[in-house]
Amino acid sequence: MDKFTAYWSHISSGDRILILMGGMIFFWLLEGYYPLFRFSFKRWKHAGVNLIFLGTTLALNLIFGLVTIKVCLFVEAHQFGLLYWLGLPTIWSWLIGMLFMDFFGQYLPHWLMHHIKFMWKFHMVHHSDTKVDVTTGTRHHPGEWLFRETSTIIGILLIGVPVGLYFLYRSCAALFTHFNHANIRVPPAIDRPISWIFVSPNMHKAHHHYQRPLTDTNYSNIFSLWDRLFGTFAYEDPRNLRYGLDVLDDTTDEKVGYQFKIPFDSSIKTDY
Template identity: 45%
Template sequence: METIIDYFSHIPALHRALILAGGIAFFWLLESLRPLVRFDYQKWRHAGINIFFTMTTIAVNFAMAFALLMTAEWVTENDFGVLNLLPMLDPWIVTLSGLLMLDFIGAYLAHLSEHKISLLWRFHLIHHTDTWIDTTSANRHHPGESIWRFIFTVAATFIVGAPMWMVFLYQSLSVVFSQFNHANIALPQKLDSALSWLLVTPDMHKVHHHYELPYTDSNYGNIFSIWDRLFGTFRKLERDKIVYGVDTHMAEAEHNRLGSLLRIPFWTPRHAGKKPI
């Protein structure tokens, strides 16, 4: 455990970038060799749009990083947060507890709010418009959504009382798991089902990308699946019944053009996804 703490306490920016790029490259290769769905699409064009949004997410996180660093430093110096209220426990238990809470607030609650608040849904809609879900879809977030998610990450760090090394560990795991559960791959169904009792698997998350309710409003988790199971938002759907996208934006002109995607939150059409605006 000390090795992990030391590494993530001093993780170079280059290593964090390599985790992001390496994950995309690994799952890109895997889904190219054995895809779950053989999409009829221009893979590189699709990737280009999604990587643009990945870069805007990185830019938002970089611009706001000072707030996260200061928050983690303050809670550490002042022994503030849930972790500091726990009795002296094994470091592995403390770390797992911290990761669970960071995932609950920073991922599950942030994601849930984007489906329940109409203004936030306008921005999150860009993620759901993708009709060709693959590993590059993981970071297909409008810059406005990236800001909202970062705010939740800061709030989670404050409430949990997470030191910066734990936040870096969580973010690294979050990136890889998001790439994993969006990747156009299929685990053996029994393995996927077994893992989904604890972790968010490809089959589980792809249900969330089905184009119709109630499946769109389910399976909000990113790393841990227990929150969906605990709060009744877990759903299953057979692989061959899943249709990606969102029912009001199925036209390629809407979901495969960068300009259109950037404008979606600011449109006021008759129907703007599953939520009234």
């Protein structure tokens, strides 16, 4: 366990990028062989649009992500937070930390963005994709990053997350994001058992249905526990789903300028 924690505490930027891009490339290739839906679209153009949003996220991480790292270092230096106060063995401490980071880093801000109108307008950019695939997981408006990172920092302080655990969480979160959004065909006999503990591809696809109430379900990213605990879990046959949003024109999903302006366009009506 010492070697494991030491690796994540000192993981290089190269390894972190390799995990991020390697997972995306793997599922991108897998989509070509075992697609859930056979979309009539240009995969490279679609990916290019979504990767523009990935670029803004990476830029924000480079500029402001240091704040998050400094909070982790503060937590370590002062032995601050729930995990330090409990004094559990490292393996249990990190497992509990991963579970609660999924709540603060994903479930909580995700739930808020679906229930607070001004936050939802930013999150609409992610849901506006009418051809959900592995690149959709990177499609987030810069404003959404601020909501998520703020909640993540709060979680780090409350839980007591050291920098190594934070990097492990980020890497696992990225891989699950690729896995859950990938346009891959997973038989229900495999997908359903996965969803008992983790967020599975078919489970998350229900969240991308174009209409409520399915849109307002399945907020977790790694562990399905949070959705089951708070009554937001849903499971639907992917063949019954349609991606996008009923308040947006489907033809706007690859218009980058339009997408960036969605949060500030008062003519776009929402139900929130």
